[in-house]
Amino acid sequence: MERRNQYQHRPQRPIDYLKNSINKIILIKVKRNRLFRARLMSFDEHLNIYIENAEQLFEYQDEEGNVREEHENLGSIVIRGDNIIFINLANAER
Numbered sequence: 001m002e003r004r005n006q007y008q009h010r011p012q013r014p015i016d017y018l019k020n021s022i023n024k025i026i027l028i029k030v031k032r033n034r035l036f037r038a039r040l041m042s043f044d045e046h047l048n049i050y051i052e053n054a055e056q057l058f059e060y061q062d063e064e065g066n067v068r069e070e071h072e073n074l075g076s077i078v079i080r081g082d083n084i085i086f087i088n089l090a091n092a093e094r
Helices: 014-020
Strands: 025-030 036-044 049-061 067-079 084-087
Touching: 014 084, 025 049, 036 067
Parallel strands: none
Antiparallel strands: 025 036, 025 084, 036 049, 049 067
């Protein structure tokens, strides 16, 4: 039986996943329960992120009890890293 080197493939670090998401659509949740969908363009060591085609997403319940989503186009923005709660890294382009 052939012995396999279990350390042959180094597991990716969280920063590697972020690097692989450059120029892809991501979802970002920040403080005060705000949610953004945008194309990740760059980031720095403090997790400040520069995004383009940013939309702030709003969910609300209408008079009939249905959950609706609206968005506000914001264009290109920078989000300070200390405001970020989570980033959902997209697998595919939108």
